[in-house]
Amino acid sequence: MHAVGREFQGGWIADMNLTGIAPAIDQAITVGGVGGVQAVVFDFNGTITDDDEFQFIVYAETVAAKMGAELDRAFFFGLRGLNDPDMFRAMHAHHVGGAPSPEFVETLCRDRLDRYVARVRSISPVRPDAAAFVRALAARAPHVPLAVVTGAPRAEAAPVLAAEGLLGLFATVVTAEDVAHGKPDPEGFLAALATLRADRPWLRADEVLVFEDAAVGITAARRAGMRCIGVHLQGPEAGADADEVHDVMGPHLLYPTA
Numbered sequence: 001m002h003a004v005g006r007e008f009q010g011g012w013i014a015d016m017n018l019t020g021i022a023p024a025i026d027q028a029i030t031v032g033g034v035g036g037v038q039a040v041v042f043d044f045n046g047t048i049t050d051d052d053e054f055q056f057i058v059y060a061e062t063v064a065a066k067m068g069a070e071l072d073r074a075f076f077f078g079l080r081g082l083n084d085p086d087m088f089r090a091m092h093a094h095h096v097g098g099a100p101s102p103e104f105v106e107t108l109c110r111d112r113l114d115r116y117v118a119r120v121r122s123i124s125p126v127r128p129d130a131a132a133f134v135r136a137l138a139a140r141a142p143h144v145p146l147a148v149v150t151g152a153p154r155a156e157a158a159p160v161l162a163a164e165g166l167l168g169l170f171a172t173v174v175t176a177e178d179v180a181h182g183k184p185d186p187e188g189f190l191a192a193l194a195t196l197r198a199d200r201p202w203l204r205a206d207e208v209l210v211f212e213d214a215a216v217g218i219t220a221a222r223r224a225g226m227r228c229i230g231v232h233l234q235g236p237e238a239g240a241d242a243d244e245v246h247d248v249m250g251p252h253l254l255y256p257t258a
Helices: 052-067 073-077 084-095 102-120 128-138 154-163 187-196 215-223
Strands: 004-008 011-015 029-031 034-037 039-042 146-149 172-174 208-212 227-231 244-246
Touching (some): 073 084
Parallel strands (some): 227 244
Antiparallel strands (some): 004 011, 029 034
């Protein structure tokens, strides 16, 4: 038995042959106005963390040091939600011109990661409300398992989550190394779903709720067949495809089952 992705109306949706499988007792909850939730998946940067400005600084330092250019602020925030290689390829085309070599992209990514890790040693970028929300949801485990799907490398996400005591609360953390294609491709979300189904083989994609702060992440979640809440968005247009939009992600979004 395995999960597959099938094309549906221009995107991808998770599907599975559930013949002969009886779901466990319904433990669905309502979160942020979305009912029937059996699992919750979080984006990392900008969703669990409040590090947009922080990220701009480290990307700008890398662009200055390695490309000899000044990073355009508006252009940078327009790339929100993409993984490091895709962001640096776009920055190189915008500021320098042409496509960088794979080796240079790897150098840029490594330099940016080193700068980020050095900064988070002294200050945590995790949003306090987000941490409280994750802990509140984890208290319902194993009935409502949690996961993270991020375009960040594992060496960035794992230490930050571990330092806040959150890493062990997630059934899986899917990072850049785990997928061939970053958001808006749904690969990361489908990978998380496959892991969640190891213990809950009856879990449907539309029973999974995703929290995202960027349009490309919302698109990826929807292509995976999942529902999505947009939080901490840069503008209302970013949440156009979300099921719900909330200014802040926190414990106030956790409602009892109707």
